[in-house]
Amino acid sequence: MSDPISSIRNLGPAFEKACARVGIRSAQQLRDMGPDEAYARVLRAGTRPHFIGYYVLVMGLQGRPWNDCKGDEKKALRQRFDAIKASVTAMPETQMISDLDAIGVRVSPDDLKPV
Template sequence: MPAPVSSIRNLGPASDAGYARAGIHDADSLRAMGADAAYEALLRNGTSPHFIGYYALVMGLQGRPWNDCQGSEKIALRARFDAIKARVSGAGDAPDSAIEAILNQIGTGLRR
């Protein structure tokens, strides 16, 4: 039987359900995808972005504790995290919802 996602350091039982919604059902599949692709899949399937969750995943895949991320490494991971969020959100390409489209059309939305 494959090891669950939660067998990866820093990931708990809630990770199993979140990654399963993204089509990632075991630790080996997550490792094969890599942190960035797996986290992007997670966001595309309804999980809200959270920087600590992202870098905990990166650290866990390296066998390191989540709080081991510091300094320039953390700054570099933040840039990767922001790039993932931008890809998922479309970086302003399209409104996230019908109401946002209407608000933008009348000039009161967040995106102009």
């Protein structure tokens, strides 16, 4: 059995769930893919971009504490994050679903059918 994503330092159940939505199911798969590709996939699925989330992932894959990123290294990661964010365009309906999930509201397809 493969180690779960949450076995990687700094990464918990919420990120594990986001990864599962895009087909990343194990810690090894995440390591092999690398942080940039994995984060881009998660964003394409509708997760809102957040710099701290990105660098927590990078630090975790390096086996480092999440808050170990400082100075020039943090600036370089910010540039990588900005490039990833700029390259990812979520479908409008995917973003809407993500926005509704963020506030705890989700409309099912059955709710949209005429009565």
